[in-house]
Amino acid sequence: MSSIVSLPDQTTARIPKRNYITNENGIMSWLLTGDHKRIAILYLISITFFFFIGGALAGLIRLELLTPQSDLMAADTYNKVFSMHGIIMIFLFLVPSVPATLGNFLIPIMIGAKDLAFPKINLLSWYLYLAGGALTLWAMISGGVDTGWTFTVPLSTHYLNTNVVTTGLAIFIAGFASIFTGLNFIVTIHRMRAPGMTWFKLPLFVWSNYAASILMVLGTPVLAITLVLVVLERTIGIGVFDPSKGGDPILFQHLFWFYSHPAVYIMILPGMGVISEVISTFSRKRVFGYSAVAFSSVAIAVFGFFVWEHHMFIMGVSNYSTLVFSFLTMLVAVPSAIKIFNWAFTLYKGSITFETPMLYAFGFMGLFTIGGLTGVFLGSSGTDIHLTETYFIVAHFHFVMVGGMLMAFLAGIHFWWPKMTGRMYPEKISQLAAVVTFIGFNFTFFPQFLLGMLGMPRRYAAYPPEFQVLNVFSTAGATILGVGYLLPMIYLVWSLKYGKIAGANPWQATGLEWQIQSPPLTENFVEIPVVTQEAYDYEWLDRQKEREVTQVG
Amino acid sequence: MDHISPVIWQFLVKWLTNFAVIPPEASKVAPQVDALLLFMTLVSLVGLTLVILLVVTFSILYRRERNPVATQIEGSTLLEATWTIIPLGLFLVMFVWGSVLYFRIYTPPPNAMQMYVVGKQWMWKVEHPGGQHEINSLHVPVNKPVQLTLISQDVFHSFSLPAFRVKREAIPGRYTTVWFEATREGTYHLFCSQYCGTAHSAMIGQVVVMSEDDYKKWLASSTSGVSLAQNGERLFASLSCTACHNGTPTARGPNLAGVYGSTLTLTNGQKVTVDDEYLRQAILNPSARITQGYAPIMPTYQGQISEEGLFSLVEYIKNLNSNYRIQQTTTTTELAPAATAAAVGTKGMVKP
Amino acid sequence: MDSPTVAVHEGAHHEHPSYQRHHFVTMDQQRESASFGMWLFLLTEIMFFGGMFTAYLIYRNWYYPAFVAGSHTLSIVLGTTNTAVLITSSFTMAMGVWCAETRKRSGLILSILLTLVLGLVFLGIKSVEYHEKWVQHHVPGLRFDAMTFVHPKAEPGQPVEPGLPLDMAQHTEIYFSLYFAMTGMHALHMIIGMGLLIFMLIKAVQGAYDEGNIAFVENFGLYWHFVDIVWIFLFPLLYLISRHQ
Known part of the structure; x- marks a missing residue:
């Protein structure tokens, strides 16, 4: 199979002596850095750490569900395990995953800036994230929490004796990390673009992160105040959510989902940005219908704020409000469909190669299509009644979050690995890992759709024996999936020392980030570029090569 | 078959003989819900096949070996309009269809039998108008509309009857209602599907659908004497x-x-x-x-x-x-x- | 910004003022970014308070008599005084920003001091009000007695108000929860603001704002006005709008 990879001559090539990694030495130069690229690396290390903790907890869940009885662990322990799995994966992995790592690293470079607008706030964001993460771990070690990630009142406020307050504060703090990241991105994208870099020359990755940032900035504060009220309710009993004092637990549901529904778009939108970049690069073509893809990100962000009640269709809300929210939910599904087809047609008349990022991107397209379409099952209120609160929901959001977002994250990590480290990952084994992940994923989560259709409720430590066969399939798949996630961890670390030297632009990609050395200089650009070309302009790239003009000597 | 692990073999046999993708259709609304589910599944399969087909075909036709130079295409308003309007139309059909079902499931007919359900950690308590009490089970007559009024005395619970395709949250502090008309005698699952603490997964029971006569007998035998x-x-x-x-x-x-x-x-x-x-x-x-x-x-x-x-x-x-x-x-x-x-x-x- | 990266660039950018960060191309860009960031931050603050305003709206609709009775226990004199104090502090802050812009160091120091004092006065009056609530058993969760609304005590010089039925009286707890949550969050913002004021005061005394590098002062001004505006909404909602009942 042919490949577009063009690496410099390995016998003479060297990693540039001066780059953001070698610029300074010592642990303090990392811990006190303002460099967006170093902060991205710090974030990458921390979210990987939490991903594997969350993953280990997922492993425990699947092991427990191997048998119908709750025999591996008591029901209480199981409840803590799935709660911590959800909390860690959502707040400490998925929300910051692409924006805080790839976004942090790439957005300033893609728009031709030297850094994000507020480097200190960026660093503060990482410390807040770390504080939130540490507090979550502390809550987990000192007894755990078993509210589920949704903190449902009055269960969380009056009926549990676990570390709800600690965890609530942890998420509160981690929430501010997310707010600051979003704020930084919005200001940077508005104010720091290089001369000539108009909005419609921006790479789609920037657009999708911009849309996600709007959600972070407007949604997260609502979660913050909700958690404050939950903590006050639990500690001193203020009664705002306590039905016995006239408070309304449904109000909590509204406030919580007002954040937590947009939060799923915070998680998926940046991933969609990665897919746009990858598909364009490996089919050597401009993304089909650039502006449609850009605007669909914004449309998702806008509509995403007005669909939260679809989490509450069975909670006794008015039938007529269900009508409105079900309708809006159908509307928000459309931009996702547009994106999928635009990506598919980007391949049309392209010149396609199948390097690892592209394999992950194909995986994303398949799995996200399933995840998105099953979302319509849940958005349609009549079928939602049967399917909600069952494994169908679990399967649906894992298809979107893990099948979609994690695939996109891995696509992005592989795609920009040479830029971040200056070295290539090993291609063959990583292609294998992508395929293993895809197979393992389907084995793990597809049976859960069937379980949900059959009515098996989620969050069950023990279940009727008739559901066992499908659960065994799911657990078996999870083992394969686990291997699929461990492999990249191992070979990526290996490649840090032994990987091939990548050179500035191994993929022959058009983004500004590929026109500078790998790894980049601390200040990114020797001279701020003047942008004249459209995004994904491969002819411009060819002309550049002909003239042998590079921006970095 | 000795080269296949007996455990796996057992599973496969068990699975194939009991294979089902939907629970029994035991209520009047169940076939209607299933029809929409089937419609959605078909649409999804067509959509998914289309995406896979596009990706695979283009990957084969336009792989680098066959097509070394890409042709740049800006986009196509017509095509984009097509894949905006067709999914939108399909989604709207599902929206209308689903909403009709939703209103049907949550609007009880006036002649429905009334039963009351209290959820608490971790059991369901059912009160019949005749004074019969039940815990973690619900006896209903076949072919009669039954309306449940639900409430929780502590946390959120959810009264889930997969075989009837109905489910309703039991909320502390306010009543919710749901109704169904069982069409097939038998014993079906009753789950609590909203996470409610330690023994959430033990908050399960059964709904027993009985013939008119059996139901009368049951009523008589379980009466407490006071309605x-x-x-x-x-x-x-x-x-x-x-x-x-x-x-x-x-x-x-x-x-x-x-x-x-x-x-x-x-x-x-x-x-x-x-x-x-x-x-x-x-x-x-x-x-x-x-x-x-x-x-x-x-x-x-x-x-x-x-x-x-x-x-x-x-x-x-x-x-x-x-x-x-x-x-x-x-x-x-x-x-x-x-x-x-x-x-x-x-x-x-x-x-x- | 850590020093070494700056060190690399300081040589290359003589023409810029010393306080321009290396990653901004022009001073205008830096100033615009800072104020844009501040406005965005204030937007998140609106959403933060928005959650509580939503709760207020719903419960006021449900438990109107309880909210009326609750708001009657607040001192309109103290509330009005506090409003005046806070508006004045916004004025002194605006003066501070003006002084910074016109590079009047002593004027800036005086304005900051005045703002600080007015902020302290506000918090002082607020704590008097809080203490009153504690004495009257109106602190939800910790020290609350609904019976004070069933049999209200006659205020000296005021007609005895009719009591509320017990069930409605119990819902005054929701009113006070929201009162404390909203004014408490507001006070927390004041306290944070005053910490920043002290920081700014020290900087001003050191002459940090004499060279035109006043982005911090300007953006803090925005923050302070925002906190003021939140109060402008809280005051009528909590103290005034049920007064005629």
């Missing part, structure tokens, strides 16, 4: 509701005979229809919505009556068709308070 309305009547007397709601012209409280289902005008001019939820709130938070012409003097009974007790009172007031019944209750209370007290004591029938 829910009678229990409510005793509560009504023992809580001294009759002191004001006695139906006399000089009464300090409104006459409750026939009040259920009527439209009241409140002191602030608002009109409300009296339903279960209104009655519940009128007992617990009486001053919030006072009937026009009456003073806000009713004390609150918050914390004094259990959810089952409230259901009894609601059921009693629902069945108050004439003033005569109230007069009787009043007289009984006045004549023999001891007898009522004794009744309260016996068998724990009155559950305040």
